[in-house]
Amino acid sequence: MRRPEPHILHMDNGTIQGTDASRNEMQPERSLHPVLQRLRDDVAEIEALAVVSGDGLPLAAVPAEGDDPDHFGTTCARLLALAERTAVEVARGHLCQMLIECEQGTVLLVRGSPNAVLAIASRPSINLARIFICGRRAASEVATIVEQALTGRYR
Numbered sequence: 001m002r003r004p005e006p007h008i009l010h011m012d013n014g015t016i017q018g019t020d021a022s023r024n025e026m027q028p029e030r031s032l033h034p035v036l037q038r039l040r041d042d043v044a045e046i047e048a049l050a051v052v053s054g055d056g057l058p059l060a061a062v063p064a065e066g067d068d069p070d071h072f073g074t075t076c077a078r079l080l081a082l083a084e085r086t087a088v089e090v091a092r093g094h095l096c097q098m099l100i101e102c103e104q105g106t107v108l109l110v111r112g113s114p115n116a117v118l119a120i121a122s123r124p125s126i127n128l129a130r131i132f133i134c135g136r137r138a139a140s141e142v143a144t145i146v147e148q149a150l151t152g153r154y155r
Contacts, residue, residue: 031145032060039138045126047105048072050119051142056081059146064121076119080109097135099128110135112143115150 036049040062050061050073058073080095087095094114100107108120108131118139122131 032142035138035141035145036060036062039120039134043122043126043130043134045105045123046120046131047123048119048121050076051146052077052080052117052119053146054113054115054117059116072119072121076107076109076117079107080117080119083109097132106131108132108135110139112139112141113147116143116146118142 032051036051040046040049048062048064048067051059052073053059056077058070058077061069061073063069063072079098079100083095083098087093094111095109096111098109103124105121105123106126106128108122110118110120112118116139118135120131120135
């Protein structure tokens with residue numbers, strides 16, 4: 001099965017502009033693609049991935065086959081906003097991660113930093129321990145890339 005190419009948004013001086021995966025020049029968000037692709041290749045049960053900024057903007061997405069590349073990212077951004085509000089309302093601090101188990105699979109949000117959240121949609125057959133471990137590792141890598149881009153240290 002051929003997996004869709006990632007849809008990447010581009011950060012420029014603190015603003016985010018739309019682009020696609022075929023742009024030639026090297027940009028910080030280009031480094032998100034290998035992280036997302038490696039996670040998807042390592043865990044066959046993963047169907048879709050997205051990187052969402054801390055304020056809820058989708059930064060990159062690897063959609064499920066046939067899906068709109070923006071849909072999963074924007075849906076996860078809305079979910080993130082609701083989860084953050086809930087955590088504050090019940091006085092539990094900042095969201096670290098959130099798992100939603102559904103009939104057709106799971107959705108996991110993992111915060112790598114205040115500016116980067118990794119969203120993972122998977123089949124119901126996934127080993128939860130594996131997705132937690134792999135998700136945390138990938139969220140950490142994503143956070144490093146996003147933080148470096150925001151502080152201008154990316155090269």
